[in-house]
Amino acid sequence: MRKKIELNTIFEAAKKVFAEFDFKKATLQDIADELSVTNSNLYLYFEGKRELYNATICFYLEKWLDKCFTPLAAMKDPRAQFNFLLKNAVLYLLEDEALAAILKKDEEFFSAFSESPRFDKVYTRMIDELAEIIRLGAEFDLMRSFDADAAAAALLNIYLYLIIKPALMGENLNIAALEDLIKYGLFIT
Secondary structure (H helix, E strand, C coil): CCCCCCHHHHHHHHHHHHHHHHHHHCCHHHHHHHHCCCHHHHCCCCCCHHHHHHHHHHHHHHHHHHHHHHHHHHCCCHHHHHHHHHHHHHHHHHHCHHHHHHHHHCHHHHHCCCCCHHHHHHHHHHHHHHHHHHHHHHHCCCECCCCHHHHHHHHHHHHHHHHHHHHHCCCCCCHHHHHHHHHHHHECC
């Protein structure tokens, strides 16, 4: 009889292995060894290494988003919400060193993030949450009235390339420059 494993446990083991070896070098056997199960046991849950890898990344990105967006419910001012995200989202991501190590090595993460079906759910949630802040800001005459979804997609991509990617690569963060760019373009003074 095969050992039943909680998905969280599989994801934790997979994250550890993928962070250490990256996708190309890691094997299902490495992950099975980490879990003290047979390699074939993992096939009960995932069709292969790529599916497990994608599911692991998305699982931890969803946890990251929960950590980013949950505190916003207590904030009524859309500017405060936006500023909170701007300053804290990257810091929260860097707290999970294993996920940061995986994303740093993932050649497709930044180049295909918005177009890749493997990140659809995460990307859509990010856009929806940001668009809601923009809509609320426009409603209160605090932010310019844009197509909120398009503005959210543009802002997210700017944030990914100018803040998250450099942070993952170990470069210094320049949140103040991005803050100025966004504030003077998005906020009504």
